[in-house]
Amino acid sequence: MRAATAMxxxxxxxGVAMLGFGAWNLLWHQRAQVGPPDAVGKWxxxxxxxxxxxxxxxxxxxxxxxxxxxxxxxxxxxxxxxxAGGSLVIIALPDILRSGDNPNPTVTPLDYPRxxxxxxxxxxxxxxxxxxxxxxxxxxxxxxxxxxxxxQAKAEAKxxxxxxxxxxxxxxxxxxxxxxxxxxxxxxxxx
Amino acid sequence: xxxVNLPRLRIPDKxxxxxxxxxxxxxxxxxxxxxxxxxxxxGTALGVAFATAFVTGLIxxxxxxxxxxxxxxxxxxxxxRFTQGLHVAxxxxxxxxxxxxxxxxxxxxxxxxxxxxxxxxxERLSIxxxxxxxxxxxxxxxxxxxxxxxxxxxxxxxxxxxxxxTVGALLLHIAVKAPAIARGLSNRAAEGPRIExxxxxxxxxxxxxxxxxxxxxxGAVTATTLGQSVTSLRSIDLLAPRDPTFGPxxxxxxxxxxxxxxxxxxxxPDWRLSVTGPRPYTxxxxxLAALPQYTSNLPIACVEGWSVNAAWQGVRMVDLLERVGxxxxxxxxxxxLERSGAYATTLMPHVYAQDPLTLLALRLHGxxxxxxxxxxxxxxxxxxxxxxxxxxxxxxxxx
Numbered sequence: 354m355r356a357a358t359a360m361x362x363x364x365x366x367x368g369v370a371m372l373g374f375g376a377w378n379l380l381w382h383q384r385a386q387v388g389p390p391d392a393v394g395k396w397x398x399x400x401x402x403x404x405x406x407x408x409x410x411x412x413x414x415x416x417x418x419x420x421x422x423x424x425x426x427x428x429x430x431x432x433x434x435x436x437a438g439g440s441l442v443i444i445a446l447p448d449i450l451r452s453g454d455n456p457n458p459t460v461t462p463l464d465y466p467r468x469x470x471x472x473x474x475x476x477x478x479x480x481x482x483x484x485x486x487x488x489x490x491x492x493x494x495x496x497x498x499x500x501x502x503x504x505q506a507k508a509e510a511k512x513x514x515x516x517x518x519x520x521x522x523x524x525x526x527x528x529x530x531x532x533x534x535x536x537x538x539x540x541x542x543x544x
Numbered sequence: 545x546x547x548v549n550l551p552r553l554r555i556p557d558k559x560x561x562x563x564x565x566x567x568x569x570x571x572x573x574x575x576x577x578x579x580x581x582x583x584x585x586x587g588t589a590l591g592v593a594f595a596t597a598f599v600t601g602l603i604x605x606x607x608x609x610x611x612x613x614x615x616x617x618x619x620x621x622x623x624x625r626f627t628q629g630l631h632v633a634x635x636x637x638x639x640x641x642x643x644x645x646x647x648x649x650x651x652x653x654x655x656x657x658x659x660x661x662x663x664x665x666x667e668r669l670s671i672x673x674x675x676x677x678x679x680x681x682x683x684x685x686x687x688x689x690x691x692x693x694x695x696x697x698x699x700x701x702x703x704x705x706x707x708x709x710t711v712g713a714l715l716l717h718i719a720v721k722a723p724a725i726a727r728g729l730s731n732r733a734a735e736g737p738r739i740e741x742x743x744x745x746x747x748x749x750x751x752x753x754x755x756x757x758x759x760x761x762x763g764a765v766t767a768t769t770l771g772q773s774v775t776s777l778r779s780i781d782l783l784a785p786r787d788p789t790f791g792p793x794x795x796x797x798x799x800x801x802x803x804x805x806x807x808x809x810x811x812x813p814d815w816r817l818s819v820t821g822p823r824p825y826t827x828x829x830x831x832l833a834a835l836p837q838y839t840s841n842l843p844i845a846c847v848e849g850w851s852v853n854a855a856w857q858g859v860r861m862v863d864l865l866e867r868v869g870x871x872x873x874x875x876x877x878x879x880x881l882e883r884s885g886a887y888a889t890t891l892m893p894h895v896y897a898q899d900p901l902t903l904l905a906l907r908l909h910g911x912x913x914x915x916x917x918x919x920x921x922x923x924x925x926x927x928x929x930x931x932x933x934x935x936x937x938x939x940x941x942x943x
C-alpha cells in the first residue's frame with residue numbers, strides 16, 4: 354500500500370512539473386514563439402464552452418426526449434448513430450468548410466459532402482441492422498425458451514402419466530393380490 | 545482531500561430549492577453509465593490515445609528541432625511516416641473517446657457541494673485545465689491537418705506547449721483519481737460491496753453496448769481517415785484531408801511554388817546550385833544531371849499525417865559533399881529559393897547527410913520534378929519530416 358501511495362505521489366508530482374513546464378513556456382519563456390496569450394485563452398475557454406454549454410446540453414436534452422419514446426434496442430442504435438455519426442461530422446466539417454478555399458489544391462481534394470453522406474448512410478444501415486438483429490435475437494430466444502418450456506411441460510406430463518399408470522398398475526396389483534388372498538382364504542376355509 | 549478545509553464557508557448538503565432545476569435537479573442524469581467503471585474504461589482508452597499522441601508529437605518536435613542528446617536515426621526509412629501517421633490517427637481517434645468520456649462524467653460538473661476544500665478547488669481547476677487543453681489540442685490539430693489557421697497564435701508552439709500542460713494535468717488527474725480508477729478497472733470496491741455490473745434499470749443501454757458503440761465510433765473515424773498515411777487503405781479514405789495519390793506526379797504537396805513565391809526564380813534558366821565548403825563549386829542543371837544518378841524509394845511524410853512512397857532520382861548528397869571536400873561528420877545547411885518562411889533554410893545533421901539514400905533529387909517517378917515538387921532540385925532524405933525535405937534548393941553549405 355505504501356508503494357502504491359509513493360507511486361501515486363510520484364505520478365502526481367511529474368504531472369504538476371509537466372504542467373508547470375508547459376505553462377512557463379507558453380506564458381513566459383517561449384511567449385514570442387507562441388503568440389498573444391489572450392488569443393490562446395480565447396480558444397481554450399471557447400472549447401470548454403462549446404462542449405459544456407452547447408454540445409452536451411443539446412445531447413442530454415435529445416436523450417431525455419428519446420428516453421420517453423424508445424426501448425433499449427432503439428436507444429442503443431441511436432447512441433451508435435449519435436457518437437459515431439457525430440464524430441464523423443466533426444472530422445469532416447473542416448474538410449467541407451475548407452474545400453476550395455485552400456491555395457494548395459492537394460489539400461481537401463475529395464468530395465467531402467458526398468463522402469460524409471456515404472459514411473452516415475452506412476452507419477444508419479448498421480444501426481438499423483443492429484436493431485433488427487437485436488429484435489431477431491430476442492424473438493429467437495423467446496421462441497427457444499417457449500420451446501424449452503413446451504418440451505419441459507410435455508416431459509412433465511409424460512412423467513406424470515407414467516407415474517399415474519404406474520400407480521394404477523400398482524393399485525390393480527394390490528387389488529388382485531387382495532382378491533387372491535381372499536380366494537386363498539376361501540379355499541382354505543372350504544378345505 | 546479534506547486536509548485544508550475552507551474556513552467558515554458552510555455549504556449545505558443540497559443546493560437551495562430555487563437552484564434544484566435543470567442539471568442540479570435530483571436524478572437529472574438517469575443513466576447508470578455515469579459511473580466509475582465506465583469512466584475508468586473509456587478514460588483508459590483516451591489516456592492511451594493521448595499518451596500515443598504526446599510521445600509521437602515529442603518525436604516529431606525533436607526531429608524538427610533536435611536537442612543535442614536526441615538519437616537521430618535515418619533507419620528505418622519509414623520511421624517518421626509511422627510516428628506522424630500514428631500521431632494524427634491517435635488524435636483523430638481521441639475525438640470520439642473524448643466525447644464519450646465527457647458524456648460519462650458530465651454530471652460531475654454539477655456535483656454538490658461544488659467545492660469542499662481548497663484542495664478540492666485546486667483539483668477541479670486541474671480538471672478544467674485538462675478538459676480545455678484536451679479540446680484545444682484536438683480542435684487545433686484537426687484544423688491544422690487541413691492547413692486552416694483561423695487564430696492569431698502560432699500553431700506549432702501553442703500545440704506543443706499545451707500538450708505538456710494537458711498531459712501534465714492528465715497525470716495529475718490519474719494520481720488524484722487512482723483509487724477510483726483501480727476500483728473501476730477491477731470492478732471491485734477495495735473494501736466493501738461489489739459495484740453493480742448491471743445497469744440496474746430494465747430497458748437501459750448496457751455498459752457493454754455503450755463501450756461497443758464507442759469502439760465502433762473510433763473504428764469509423766480511423767477507417768475513413770487512415771488511408772492518407774496507409775496507402776493500402778486508400779480506397780476507404782473518405783474523410784481524410786489528403787489523398788496520398790492526388791497531386792502533381794501523383795504525390796501531394798505541402799506548399800506550392802506560388803505560396804512560396806519562387807515561380808520566377810525556380811524557372812530561371814540561369815539557376816545554379818552552389819555548394820560551399822573547402823573546395824566550393826557551382827553546377828548548372830545539366831551539369832547536375834550529368835553526374836551519376838541514383839534512385840531512392842523513399843516516403844515523403846508530412847507533419848499533417850499524410851505520407852506516400854515515391855521513386856526519387858538525382859545526385860547523392862554524399863557525392864556532392866565528397867566533391868566539395870567536406871570533412872567526415874559534417875553538418876549541412878540547405879538553402880532554398882524561398883525568401884521567407886520557417887523552412888527557407890534547413891539544417892541537415894550528418895546522420896542524414898552521410899546517408900547514401902539521401903538525394904538532391906531532380907526527378908520524381910521518372911519525370912523531371914514539377915515546379916510544386918521543388919524544380920529544379922530538392923532534398924529527399926530518409927526518416928525526416930516533409931517540411932525538412934527542402935524544395936527549390938539553391939545552395940548547400942558545409943558547416
